[in-house]
Amino acid sequence: MRVSLGVLLLAAISIAVLSVPSVVWAQQNSAASAISAAQSKLVQCYDAARAAESASANISQLTSRLNSAGLLLSRAELAYSNADFGSAQSLAVQSQSELASFVSDANSLQASAAQSRTFDFLLNIVGSVVGTVAVLVGGFVVWGFLKRKYGNDGGVQKSESDAV
């Protein structure tokens, strides 16, 4: 009875001792994959922000969110290098959640920027070119009208003076 208790105790201690590295290893693994996922998310969101910026969108708010997520990722990487895998995983997850709905926000910002760019193009470029042509044509028309009106009057005055 005493022998079997001793064996059981020994087995329990062995299992506990042997399971510690595997728990740590599992924690390390999940922290590493969380950090890797956060890095990928950051790059994906950065690409979305770049696309929005190329459509002339104001991306100040987007970069601010990216910087917040980047700071969390930096802290996660530091915690990982200090073997604090629990904190590393938590910070990496926080970094990802900071960027939830980021891509859709960037896309809608891009769409509205593209829309206002079209409006701006229509108003400033097309409107301006059409307006310029209208001013020039209008000038010719007004000149022709004035010429017809006052040019003829001048002619009348001339013929009157000739008669005198």
Next chain:
Amino acid sequence: MNLTQYKALFIVVTAVLALLVASPALQRVLVYPRTEFFSEISLLGPGHVAENYPYNITSGENYTVFLGVANQLGACAYYQVEVKFRNETQSAPDSFNRTPSSLPSLYILNAFVADRESLEVPVNFGFDYSFQNVVRTVYTNVTVPGGLGQNGTVEQRADNVTVLQANFDSLKFNGETLNLQGYSSDWNPQTNLFYGNLIFELWIYNSTIGSFQYHERFVDLKFNMTSAGLGGTFVG
């Protein structure tokens, strides 16, 4: 009324009016294209100006500087600022060869900056270190006189000398504790200081290769790690 004498006036008025109406389009067409694309990294002192940078460092004290990153690349950029620390003998970034320090980074700061924008990050830091005497072997060349009619020979002599060394424990950086164990700085009798060098290297994300590349820019702070705890004997 003679219309021809108003012809020039009419043309000028019409042309000015046309230019006014065309100005929004001209504004977009007549823009001088950007030819220089670059990034900037800068450090400002505690008063937001380029002076009063921390130099004489005391263990346990906190210092503040401002790190700035500006983007003139034509598009939003993803930067990383790698924070490194070195003593006089360790690898430094090279402005001439445009290479980074080979030391491992203690901390990586992610920074996203839109085109024509800049980002300023306050950096609060402080060092924890202590001093100890270490024995160093110093090699000197000694001329040994030869015998009669013979030239002297130069021999190398090894002497063990005791020098004071600053041993670093940690660097507090924006509330994070960075491990500096294994880092040390020997007392330099020529310069009268325990040299320390905090480096901020700028790296940039390259979307084509999907990784970061050294952006050939860095800023650094040079320190004298003072030994206030030792009575100020070695304060530079």
